Amino acid sequence: MNNSKQTNPSVTLHEASSQYQSNTHKIKWLAKTIVTLTVSLFLFSCGSKQVENNEEEVFVSELLDKMTLEEKIGQLHQITSQWNMTGPAPEYAQGHEERLKSGLVGSMLNVIGAEATLNAQKLVVENSRLGIPLIFGYDVIHGYRTMFPVPLGEAASWDPEVVKLSASIAALESAAAGLHWTFAPMMDVGRDARWGRVMEGAGEDPYLASILSAARVRGFQGENLADQKTIAACAKHFAGYAFAESGKDYNNVDISNATLHNVILPPFKASTAAGAATYMNSFNTIQGLPASSNEYIQRQLLKGDWGFDGFVVSDWNSIGEMVAHGAARDLKEAANMAINAGSDMDMEGNAYTNFLAELVEESKVDIKIIDDAVKRVLTVKYRLGLFEDPYKYSNKEWEKNTLYSLGNKSAARKVARESIVLLKNEENKLPISKSIKSIAVVGPLADDKDAPLGNWRADAVANSAVSVLEGIKARAGKDVTINYAKGCDLVTSERNFAGEIKFNTTDRTGFAAAVAAAKKSEIVLLAIGEDCFQSGEGRSQADIRLKGLQMELFDAIYAVNPNIVIVLMNGRPVAIPELDAKAPAILETWFLGSEAGHAIADVVFGDHNPSGKLPMTFPRSNGQIPIYYNAMNTGRPGPKNEVFWSHYTDQSNAPLYPFGYGLSYTDFKYDNLAVDSSDPSAIQVSVTLQNTGAVTGTEVAQLYIRDQFASLVRPIKELKGFQKVTLKSGESKNLTFTLTEKELGFYDNEGNYKVEDGMFDVMVGTNSTDLLTETFLLTAEVVQ
Ligand code: BGC
Numbered sequence: 001m002n003n004s005k006q007t008n009p010s011v012t013l014h015e016a017s018s019q020y021q022s023n024t025h026k027i028k029w030l031a032k033t034i035v036t037l038t039v040s041l042f043l044f045s046c047g048s049k050q051v052e053n054n055e056e057e058v059f060v061s062e063l064l065d066k067m068t069l070e071e072k073i074g075q076l077h078q079i080t081s082q083w084n085m086t087g088p089a090p091e092y093a094q095g096h097e098e099r100l101k102s103g104l105v106g107s108m109l110n111v112i113g114a115e116a117t118l119n120a121q122k123l124v125v126e127n128s129r130l131g132i133p134l135i136f137g138y139d140v141i142h143g144y145r146t147m148f149p150v151p152l153g154e155a156a157s158w159d160p161e162v163v164k165l166s167a168s169i170a171a172l173e174s175a176a177a178g179l180h181w182t183f184a185p186m187m188d189v190g191r192d193a194r195w196g197r198v199m200e201g202a203g204e205d206p207y208l209a210s211i212l213s214a215a216r217v218r219g220f221q222g223e224n225l226a227d228q229k230t231i232a233a234c235a236k237h238f239a240g241y242a243f244a245e246s247g248k249d250y251n252n253v254d255i256s257n258a259t260l261h262n263v264i265l266p267p268f269k270a271s272t273a274a275g276a277a278t279y280m281n282s283f284n285t286i287q288g289l290p291a292s293s294n295e296y297i298q299r300q301l302l303k304g305d306w307g308f309d310g311f312v313v314s315d316w317n318s319i320g321e322m323v324a325h326g327a328a329r330d331l332k333e334a335a336n337m338a339i340n341a342g343s344d345m346d347m348e349g350n351a352y353t354n355f356l357a358e359l360v361e362e363s364k365v366d367i368k369i370i371d372d373a374v375k376r377v378l379t380v381k382y383r384l385g386l387f388e389d390p391y392k393y394s395n396k397e398w399e400k401n402t403l404y405s406l407g408n409k410s411a412a413r414k415v416a417r418e419s420i421v422l423l424k425n426e427e428n429k430l431p432i433s434k435s436i437k438s439i440a441v442v443g444p445l446a447d448d449k450d451a452p453l454g455n456w457r458a459d460a461v462a463n464s465a466v467s468v469l470e471g472i473k474a475r476a477g478k479d480v481t482i483n484y485a486k487g488c489d490l491v492t493s494e495r496n497f498a499g500e501i502k503f504n505t506t507d508r509t510g511f512a513a514a515v516a517a518a519k520k521s522e523i524v525l526l527a528i529g530e531d532c533f534q535s536g537e538g539r540s541q542a543d544i545r546l547k548g549l550q551m552e553l554f555d556a557i558y559a560v561n562p563n564i565v566i567v568l569m570n571g572r573p574v575a576i577p578e579l580d581a582k583a584p585a586i587l588e589t590w591f592l593g594s595e596a597g598h599a600i601a602d603v604v605f606g607d608h609n610p611s612g613k614l615p616m617t618f619p620r621s622n623g624q625i626p627i628y629y630n631a632m633n634t635g636r637p638g639p640k641n642e643v644f645w646s647h648y649t650d651q652s653n654a655p656l657y658p659f660g661y662g663l664s665y666t667d668f669k670y671d672n673l674a675v676d677s678s679d680p681s682a683i684q685v686s687v688t689l690q691n692t693g694a695v696t697g698t699e700v701a702q703l704y705i706r707d708q709f710a711s712l713v714r715p716i717k718e719l720k721g722f723q724k725v726t727l728k729s730g731e732s733k734n735l736t737f738t739l740t741e742k743e744l745g746f747y748d749n750e751g752n753y754k755v756e757d758g759m760f761d762v763m764v765g766t767n768s769t770d771l772l773t774e775t776f777l778l779t780a781e782v783v784q
Contacts, residue, residue, distance in 0.1 A: 047550045052276045054428075055111055059387065060378045061706025063558035064371060066130060069357055072374045073333065074099070075106035075132065076345050077353040078313060081120070082110050103128030104353065106377055107313075107345060109137045109183075112459055117178025118394035125390050133390030135381055137234070140182035141200055141456035142166070144173035146408040146594050147465065149419040150454040150571050151185065151216075153590030155202040155615035156662070157418035158700045159724055160215035166415045167219025169408050170458075171231045178394040180384050181232040181281060183313075184599030185216035187267035188237055191626040193619060194247025196539030199455065199571030199591075203240065204628045204659060206263050210270035217274040225277060226385035228392055235271040237315055239264050244284065247625065249540045253284040258712060260286070261747030263630075265301070272306045275530075277380050279312040281343055283321060290327050292318045293334070298342030301751070311344040313377035331355065336364050344373035356493045358545040403459075409595055417598030421588040422532065422663040424713035429565060429585040431606025431665060432523055438481040440521035442514045442557060443528045444490040444504075444550065445569050454571060454591030455497070455536030462495075464594060468567055471597025475605050483521050487514035487553045491531050501531055503548040505752040511556050518561040526557060526583075527567040532591055535571025543622055545575045558582055567600060573618040577656055588612070606665060611698035611724070613662035613767065617655045623648065629659035629768040630715040660702050660719070660767035666693030666729065670701070670765055673772040680779045683739040687764045687772065689725060690732035698726045703737045704768065705744070708775075712748060717768055737764075746780060 063071070079096055083089045089096055099105050100123045111120050117136050125131045142148045148166040157163065167185070174182060189209050190198040202209040213235070222230035227329040240260065244251040255264065268279075279302065282291040291297070292314050302308045319338040320331055327332035335351035336359050346352040357481075359365040385392060402408075422430065432439070444453050445468070452465035466474075473482050487510050493502040518524045528550040533539065558564060568574070569592075579586060587610070592599050602608040619627045638645035638653075647653050669690045676684040689701055703721035707714040720743040723735055739762070745755035757780045765771035 012539040027507070028562045029625055039284050056379060056382050059382055060375050063130070063378060064375060067218045067374070069360060069367075069370070070104050071130065071132075072370050073352055073356045074102075074104035075374045075377045076356070076370075077105050078107040078109060078137070078347045079105055080109050080110045080348055080594065094500070097123065100134075101127035103130055103132060104715055105134065106132075107135045107137060109347065111136055111143050112138055112177055112179065113133045114176070114178045114394045114396045114399040118391055121390050121394065132378070133386040135180050135232075135377070135384070135386065136178060137181040137183055138174065138179050138458065139184065139456055140170050140174045140231075140458050141184050142454065143170045143412065143460065143593060144177060144179075144458045146173060146405075146412050147453045147457060147459060148412050148415050148593045150199045151201060151590045152203060152571060152615060153419040153592060154415060155208065155212055156421050156588070156590070156612035157415070158208065158613050158615075158722055159418055160211055162415050162418045163212050164215040164219035165411055167216045168222065169411050171220045171222070173403050173408065174231050174458075175229055176395070176656050179231055180386065180393060180400070181234065181278065183234045184220070185213050185233065185235060185271070187213040187237050187271060188240075188242035189263050189267065190242035190616070191575040191628040192242070192244070192247035192624070193544050193616065193625055194541050195242060195244055196249060196535045196541065196572065197242065198573075199535040199618060202267070204617060205615065205719050206266040207628065207718065208615060208722075209267040213267040214270045215261040216272035217271050217276045221275060221277060225383040227386075228385075232277035232380055232384060233271070234278045234280050234313065235268055235276040236280035236300070236676070238268060238279050238291060238312070239282060239456065240286050240291070241282035241284050244540075247540050249538050250283050253286065255286065257751070258747070261751050266304075269306060272302070272308050275381065279308065280315055281318060282743040283311055283315050283318050285325060290318070290322045290325050293322060293327060293337035293341045295341040296407065303342055309311050309376065310380050311373065312342060314338065314343050314347045314349060316347050317349045319343060319346050319351040332359070339365055339369055339373065344376050371625040382705070390437065391446060404594075411709040412593050413595035413598050413602070416592040416595050417602050417608045418590060419612055419698060420599065420603050420610050421614055421661075422603075422610040422665075423568075423586040423588050423657055423661075424454045425585065425663050425665075426584040428588070428665070429523070429563070430604060431500060432565075433602055436480060436522050438483060438521040439472065439476065440483045440485070440517040440561070441472055441527070442485050442487050442517055442524055443526045443567070444486055444488055444548075445529060445567075446486065446527035447484060447524070448527075450495060451532045451569055452592050452594075452596030453541070454532050454593070454687045460594070466595055466597035468525065468597050468600055469603035470717060471599070472525065472604065475601040475607075481521075483517035485513040485517040486510050487557075488530075488549045490548050490550065495531070495533060497533065497718050505548055508549060508552070511553060513705075514553060515556050515560055521561065522563065524561050524564045525544060526554060526555055526564050526568055527569065528554065529569035530571060532569075532571070541572075544572065544619070544625075545622070551578060554579065554583070565604070573614075573616050575621050575656065577620050580656055588614070609665045609695060609697045611662065611664060611700065613660050613700045613702075614657055615659070617659045618657040620654075620656045621651060623651065624655065627655055630718050632713050633716050656687055658767050658769040660700070661769070662700075662767070664693070664697040664699065666691050666695045666697035668692065668697070668699045668727075668766060672764075672773050673764055675762055675774045675776045677776040677778065681740060682779070683744075683776060684776075685737040685739060685762050685764065687735050688732055689727065689735055691727035691729055691750045694725065694729050696728045698724060699766065700724050701735055702765060703769065704771065706763070707744070707756070708759040708761065709747070710746070710756050710758070712746065712747060717763065719768070
């Protein structure tokens with residue numbers, strides 16, 4: 001390739017000096033001059049927003065005009081780094097430094113920390129001809145240094161404010177560590193608990209996922225991307241990735257148009273509306289075409305109908321993988337297909353950097369396509385304020401004062417508490433009695449300070465979480481004896497993001513101590529579940545029952561002391577019918593993050609009354625998967641007394657715990673469900689909710705609808721509203737929900753949204769199964 005410095009003598013902007021100050025000042029000066037001249041004409045007639053947009057547009061266009069083709073392609077090239085930017089590059093990164101210095105890289109991922117990002121940025125800004133700053137991206141999935149619950153856990157809060165808080169602190173810490181961009185939120189609606197990445201999403205429901213994903217975007221991005229405390233979000237994976245057949249990661253995806261439009265796309269659309277700055281496409285094919293080369297979803301829908309003006313990054317080498325898919329003959333063809341289809345930036349694929357120039361010369365790729373992609377990348381950089389100051393996020397002092405601060409940890413504890421779901425509580429075992437004198441804290445995860453950090457843990461410090469044991473000890477006080485025993489190990493392999501996990505299936509030497517601890521205690525807290533790297537990318541499981549010797553340990557303890565509270569830790573729904581049958585109390589605590597132990601103690605001792613609700617159905621067995629509440633009716637729904645209906649002959653159709661399920665230390669009663677459909681454009685639904693128990697509690701009241709008959713079959717239930725309400729003992733409240741065409745319609749197979757008149761069921765209650773039902777007739781008026 002040509003060296004841009006020699007091929008574009010007309011550009012004088014950076015000839016004088018290679019120093020950043022000089023470069024950026026010149027860019028700013030040039031931009032400002034042009035902007036002043038061009039924009040001043042509009043100043044009297046336009047609002048300030050429009051002026052801002054014009055400034056942005058003028059700046060980006062002017063910069064683009066100065067760029068060589070090679071430099072433009074560089075902006076579409078993203079590379080990873082795990083090497084210390086102050087030291088020599090390892091073999092895989094040979095040549096990176098030269099490319100960076102030449103301005104032939106637009107973005108890096110996995111460079112983290114104020115110092116490393118500063119060094120990398122300097123390399124580019126001080127040496128390259130135009131000094132265009134890099135955008136640093138990283139997988140900040142549930143916190144940067146201070147860990148919050150895994151996203152599936154946070155979704156159990158059913159609380160957009162809680163989710164937003166978590167994302168905003170993740171953004172603050174990331175920004176302080178020099179980052180500009182997170183590859184989150186993942187908004188893949190997932191119905192298959194075997195797929196390890198359900199841990200990263202908001203569960204199985206498009207409505208809940210839309211609200212929570214949009215909240216996450218707002219949390220990361222704040223009001224203004226240029227604010228130093230915010231970072232750009234990335235809506236991923238566009239689209240359909242969670243529908244990998246048999247829950248096996250990266251597997252084939254086969255989805256109908258109805259599923260695409262009604263289930264998969266809504267959270268993406270909501271996130272675009274919330275201002276998501278970037279998108280990431282996905283590894284899978286959509287109706288035979290890899291997402292990276294899918295013009296329909298990337299150009300027609302996203303950039304066309306939805307008006308998205310940010311950029312789309314490929315997933316890691318997803319452009320290259322089009323060859324393995326059999327969709328492109330070679331990498332060059334893959335590059336051609338992907339850029340034309342609207343994939344703007346190539347993550348670690350080397351497809352664009354190697355072939356786009358040739359493709360333009362051969363007229364296979366129109367320069368306008370390249371320009372559009374580059375403009376999008378530059379626009380996001382502009383919005384982040386990187387042209388004003390490319391180093392503004394890389395400040396070691398700020399980093400030091402921000403990461404893992406007391407305030408961040410206290411927010412993590414709050415979010416963690418809100419994410420806990422009480423699955424079972426026979427005879428009010430929980431909260432534990434104030435008069436209790438001895439507690440056994442047992443299990444392979446009980447004193448594990450690392451597991452609660454979960455997978456995709458960004459820059460968390462290993463073993464830094466508050467363990468269950470620590471949390472319980474801190475709260476119990478000196479009058480309560482805590483008898484701890486591990487019982488057994490869950491895994492025998494070392495914890496490792498990329499390694500295979502080996503479970504302990506033979507070593508029972510710790511059983512006796514655990515049994516002894518249980519025997520001499522009034523109550524047992526048994527912390528079991530999944531290893532933290534058992535869910536996440538590449539972590540699909542054919543069997544979602546608890547692994548290793550954990551169920552055996554449970555049985556051994558149960559034999560001597562059945563007064564057991566199960567403290568579950570897991571990143572996906574697990575099949576635990578035996579625990580449900582025997583253990584009197586079960587707490588779902590996911591991987592709760594840095595403050596896990598304290599949050600669990602808050603709930604165990606009743607300082608916090610749990611209000612989490614499952615964002616994903618818990619199956620009884622592997623054979624029930626995929627199981628989700630918003631399924632279509634069949635022609636033979638049953639239940640019937642004979643065999644010819646849709647069911648298993650060896651197991652109930654019902655899940656172990658349904659979507660939306662979760663108990664409280666108090667009781668709630670729903671009454672007086674009423675529907676007023678006199679104004680068909682705003683159907684009013686009301687219900688009385690009463691706290692009939694003894695203590696204050698918070699309930700998530702859920703509203704579902706069913707369109708009884710439509711031109712395309714509709715699900716038996718669809719969540720269309722929820723309210724999180726706190727009521728004192730005995731208090732009641734009248735809740736009202738409004739249903740408009742936004743809630744009552746659906747997408748047809750061409751992607752057109754329609755509302756059809758006819759009978760609807762409306763259901764309100766405490767979870768997707770226990771509901772009051774009313775019906776109403778939607779008249780044609782609203783359909784017009
Ligand atoms: C994952 C993405 C992630 C990317 C960068 C890919 O393997 O699918 O979700 O953002 O790697 O780490």
